[in-house]
Amino acid sequence: MFSGKKSFATRQKRKNKNSRFRSNAHGFAKKGIYGRGTQIDEEQFSYFVNILDAMKNGFESVEDKVTMANNVLAQTKDQEVRLSSNQIVCKVLESLLGFAEAERLESYFQAFAENFRPLCSDSFASHILQKLIEIAFLRFVDGESLNVSDHSANKKSKVDSEQFTDELYNRNNTFSEDHKRNCANFVLKTSKFLLNNLEDFIWDSCANHIMRTCILSLAGIYEPKKAFSERKMVDIHNRKIYSVVPNEWHETCKEFAQRLQMWPQFPDLSYQEHSSALIGTICIALKVLDKKMLKQFGTQLLLKAFLKHENDDNDESKDTELSDAVYGETEQEENLKDVSKAPKVFQHQSSVRLLETLLVVAGPKLRSQLYTFLFAGRVHILAEKSLTNFSVQKLLQHTKEKDEFDAVFQELKENIESLLKIGHTGVVKALTAACLRLQTKQAQMITALQNALHVPPSTGVAKEKSKFFLPCLLKLKPYEIVKDDKSSFVHLHGSMIIQDLLQFNKPIFIVNCILETPPEQLIGWLTTPNGSYIADAFFQSRFIGEKSREKLIRLLEGFYVELAISKHGSHVLEMCFAKAQDNHKIAIVKELAEKANMAKGSQSGRIIYSKLRVDTYRSSVNQWKNSLQQKESKAQQLFKDLIDE
Numbered sequence: 001m002f003s004g005k006k007s008f009a010t011r012q013k014r015k016n017k018n019s020r021f022r023s024n025a026h027g028f029a030k031k032g033i034y035g036r037g038t039q040i041d042e043e044q045f046s047y048f049v050n051i052l053d054a055m056k057n058g059f060e061s062v063e064d065k066v067t068m069a070n071n072v073l074a075q076t077k078d079q080e081v082r083l084s085s086n087q088i089v090c091k092v093l094e095s096l097l098g099f100a101e102a103e104r105l106e107s108y109f110q111a112f113a114e115n116f117r118p119l120c121s122d123s124f125a126s127h128i129l130q131k132l133i134e135i136a137f138l139r140f141v142d143g144e145s146l147n148v149s150d151h152s153a154n155k156k157s158k159v160d161s162e163q164f165t166d167e168l169y170n171r172n173n174t175f176s177e178d179h180k181r182n183c184a185n186f187v188l189k190t191s192k193f194l195l196n197n198l199e200d201f202i203w204d205s206c207a208n209h210i211m212r213t214c215i216l217s218l219a220g221i222y223e224p225k226k227a228f229s230e231r232k233m234v235d236i237h238n239r240k241i242y243s244v245v246p247n248e249w250h251e252t253c254k255e256f257a258q259r260l261q262m263w264p265q266f267p268d269l270s271y272q273e274h275s276s277a278l279i280g281t282i283c284i285a286l287k288v289l290d291k292k293m294l295k296q297f298g299t300q301l302l303l304k305a306f307l308k309h310e311n312d313d314n315d316e317s318k319d320t321e322l323s324d325a326v327y328g329e330t331e332q333e334e335n336l337k338d339v340s341k342a343p344k345v346f347q348h349q350s351s352v353r354l355l356e357t358l359l360v361v362a363g364p365k366l367r368s369q370l371y372t373f374l375f376a377g378r379v380h381i382l383a384e385k386s387l388t389n390f391s392v393q394k395l396l397q398h399t400k401e402k403d404e405f406d407a408v409f410q411e412l413k414e415n416i417e418s419l420l421k422i423g424h425t426g427v428v429k430a431l432t433a434a435c436l437r438l439q440t441k442q443a444q445m446i447t448a449l450q451n452a453l454h455v456p457p458s459t460g461v462a463k464e465k466s467k468f469f470l471p472c473l474l475k476l477k478p479y480e481i482v483k484d485d486k487s488s489f490v491h492l493h494g495s496m497i498i499q500d501l502l503q504f505n506k507p508i509f510i511v512n513c514i515l516e517t518p519p520e521q522l523i524g525w526l527t528t529p530n531g532s533y534i535a536d537a538f539f540q541s542r543f544i545g546e547k548s549r550e551k552l553i554r555l556l557e558g559f560y561v562e563l564a565i566s567k568h569g570s571h572v573l574e575m576c577f578a579k580a581q582d583n584h585k586i587a588i589v590k591e592l593a594e595k596a597n598m599a600k601g602s603q604s605g606r607i608i609y610s611k612l613r614v615d616t617y618r619s620s621v622n623q624w625k626n627s628l629q630q631k632e633s634k635a636q637q638l639f640k641d642l643i644d645e
Contacts, residue, residue, distance in 0.1 A: 037124045038085040047075065048088045055095060062099075062169065069099035073107075080111035081119065090124035097128070098135045098166030102179040108132055109186045116193050126206035130213050131166075133190055136183035137217040138170035141242040167224060167240075184246070187217050191252050198259055208274040211256075212281040218253035219285035220245040241288055250289050257282050257297050267304040276350035280357040287361040298358055298366045306345040306355065307373060342381075343374060346388050359394040364401070371395065371404050379411040389424045396430040402440050409434075409441050416452035420476050425493040428476075432500045442504045449497070454479040470513040473498055474525060488524030490531040499537035507543050514538065515551050523559045527569035535572040539579045552576075553584050560591045561599050570604035577612060585628065589617045 040048075051072055059065040072092060076083045083089045097105065112119055112129055119125045175183075191214040194201055201207035216223055220242045260266055260279065269275040279301070286294035345351045359370060375382065375395055382388040399405045412419075412431055419427050428449075435445045450456050453472040455465055465479060472482045476494045501510045514522070514534075525531035539549060553576050556563065563569035563576075577588050592599045592614045599605045599614070609615075617624040 036087040037090070037122070038082050040083065040086050040089065044083075045088060048072075048092050051092050052088070055092075065096070066099045066101070066169075069096035070101055070104055072096055073100050073104040077107065080108050081115050081125065084112075084119070084125040084128040085122050087124055090127055094127050094131050097131050098138075099169055102175060102182075105132075105135065106179070106182055109136070109182060113186065113189060116190070117197075120194070120201060120207040120210055121204050123206060126210055129190070130210050133187055133210065133213050133217055134222070135166060135170060136186045137222065138167060139175050140180050140183040140187065141220070141245065165224065167222065187214065188249065188252065190214055191218055191249075195252065195255060195259070198256070202269075202275050202278060203272070205274055208278055212278055215253055215256055215278075215281050215285050218245070218249040219288045220249075221285065221288060239284075253282075253285050253289060254293060257286060257293065261297065261300055266300070267308060270301065270305040270345065270351040270354050271348045273350045276354045280354050283354075283358055283361050291363055294361065295363055295366045298362055299369065301354075301358065302366075302369060302373065306343055306351070306370075308344040342378060345374065346382065346385075346391075349387060352387055352391055356391050356394045359391070359398055362398075367398060368401065368404065371399070371408075376407065377411075379408050380415045383412060383415065383419060383424060383427045384422060386424075389427050393426050393430040396427070396434045399434060399438070402438055405434055405438055405440065409444070413444065413448040416448050417478075420452060420478075425476055425491065429493040429496050429500075432497045436500045436503055439505065442506070446501065446504075446509060449473065453477075467513070467516065470498075470510070470517060471521075474531070488528055488531075490525050490528045492530050495530040495534055498534050502534070502537040502541045502544065505543055507541060511538075511544055511548050515548065515555060519555050519559055522555065523562055523569070526572045527563065527566040529568050532568035532572050535575050539575050549579050550581065550584065553580050553588075557587060558591070560588050561595045561605075564592060564599050564608045565602040565605040567602075567604045570608045573608060574611070582625075582628070586625075588612070589614055589624070593618045 051068070054068070059068075073096070076089070076093070084093060097108070108128075109132065112125075112132060116129075119129055190210070194207065194211045194214055198211075201211060213223075222240045222242065224238050256278075260269065260282070263269070269279055283294060283298065286297060345355055355370070355374070359367060362370060375392070379392055379395075383392040396405075396408065399408065409431065412427070416428055416431075419425070432445055432449075435441045447457065450466070450469055453469065453476075455467075455469045455472055458466055468479050468482055471485070472479055474490050474494045475482055475485065476491045476497075477485070498510065501507060504510075526535055538544060538552060556576065560573055560576075563573040573588070577585055580588065589612050592609060592612065596609070596614065596618070599609050613624060613627065616627065
């Protein structure tokens with residue numbers, strides 16, 4: 001329910017970073033240092049810095065960016081390798097390569113193919129090689145896209161990097177069969193070179209990133225990457241799968257996994273940063289290519305790497321015992337559940353991240369094995385450790401079997417208070433979301449939250465204390481702290497937990513908590529960024545009836561203007577208006593009309609004022625009612641037409 005859009009602060013931070021980069025470049029130039037890496041002369045430096053400045057201002061059209069890309073690449077002719085190894089030139093090329101014409105791009109293919117070994121380990125040229133693989137992949141799979149969104153370049157006069165990407169340009173343009181064939185050959189040639197030199201490059205940070213890009217490309221997966229991004233984790237929702245790539249690509253991709261499995265040091269690869277990340281990428285690719293092979297590969301990881309203990313590396317007898325346990329030949333669960341001997345996988349950050357990846361991509365059987373042999377009996381301890389609590393969250397997010405979840409729930413429900421106390425609120429949120437997704441343990445979850453927040457279900461005098469459940473949950477603080485807290489602070493995970501509770505099969509308790517809250521207090525929460533989304537869940541839940549929705553709208557009466565003038569509250573008011581009966585819609589607009597000056601005192605207020613046509617209401621109530629009825633009948637007719645089709 002939370003928006004995936006980047007915040008203003010994030011965009012501003014990126015702009016400031018780019019400005020600092022250019023400022024630093026100018027500063028070092030005065031000392032005769034023209035970027036890190038390969039040295040370039042002052043004239044070349046000035047040219048590429050000017051290009052950076054021009055790119056900062058954006059482009060009037062796509063054609064302008066294509067023209068600039070071709071002009072810049074023309075300046076690098078016969079110097080592709082040398083210039084790519086310079087920091088300033090690298091930043092320019094990485095941003096423009098995706099918009100180059102076929103001939104210019106192929107000159108880079110040829111130059112880089114002749115110098116793979118040094119370029120793979122170069123701090124700057126490796127970025128260019130990675131970008132070349134991405135662009136070659138996108139151009140080759142032209143016409144095979146899945147769910148590629150369409151952005152219009154005409155909506156704004158200038159096209160910035162957020163709106164217009166390499167992917168959109170290369171997916172929406174047609175290239176010759178010759179060029180597409182050359183692109184495919186470059187991806188395969190680079191991949192095979194890295195495969196044949198796996199032992200040399202798996203430990204190299206630069207080459208490792210290129211290898212991971214190759215593996216994803218061979219599997220038909222595209223993962224957008226921004227130039228010089230410092231982002232460690234890639235958003236899985238940005239990953240796109242293209243359905244048709246050659247069988248030779250699939251076989252080459254699988255060979256990476258097969259070769260690693262044959263290495264004697266395979267059990268240790270999970271515990272080194274770069275090799276662990278590579279294995280994680282292989283798991284992602286195998287989920288798309290071959291689920292049977294993924295299960296076999298994941299089982300080998302579990303058996304040979306994850307189940308090891310720090311002092312078990314040379315104990316062959318334990319290897320046999322673990323193998324028998326995983327394949328069901330003996331009963332080893334009691335030993336493996338010994339919480340005082342947590343497996344080695346939970347002791348290292350690299351292996352923990354790999355385990356999280358495997359939990360996401362694993363099929364039901366493999367995930368069940370991971371739970372049984374790694375998590376069962378020690379979930380509550382892992383949830384309290386800073387290194388492993390995210391693994392518990394991944395387990396909760398991807399558990400499909402109710403029996404397994406019930407066991408996890410029993411371990412965690414008594415530890416919710418300690419999780420909140422140490423700040424591991426994400427585990428509690430994941431537990432609530434799992435109750436919602438699997439449609440189980442919902443009433444027990446609410447009771448567990450009440451007990452953890454020191455507002456247990458009760459009657460009589462103690463019932464007054466239970467009324468603090470909502471504010472305690474919003475702030476994820478116990479009763480003793482919240483009773484004197486008059487602030488409107490809303491914890492992100494607290495808000496998300498309430499949103500899940502509102503979608504439970506029987507949300508009556510949390511609904512009553514909201515409806516019994518004084519409106520002044522409720523308004524304070526609903527006008528915060530995190531709190532405003534609670535209204536979305538309240539109005540959209542299929543288990544909350546019309547009467548409860550109407551009660552909430554009535555409860556907010558007298559505070560409609562306060563909602564309207566707030567950036568986040570205006571969204572709540574808009575939702576109220578959309579769900580309200582006609583008499584309450586009139587009440588909302590009437591209040592805005594009576595306090596028009598106040599309502600128009602902020603940008604959000606002016607937007608709401610215009611959307612609800614308050615000026616029309618002020619000039620003629622009947623005209624406003626007629627326009628409202630016409631709008632509703634038009635919407636109903638449109639819906640009827642869709643049903644009839």
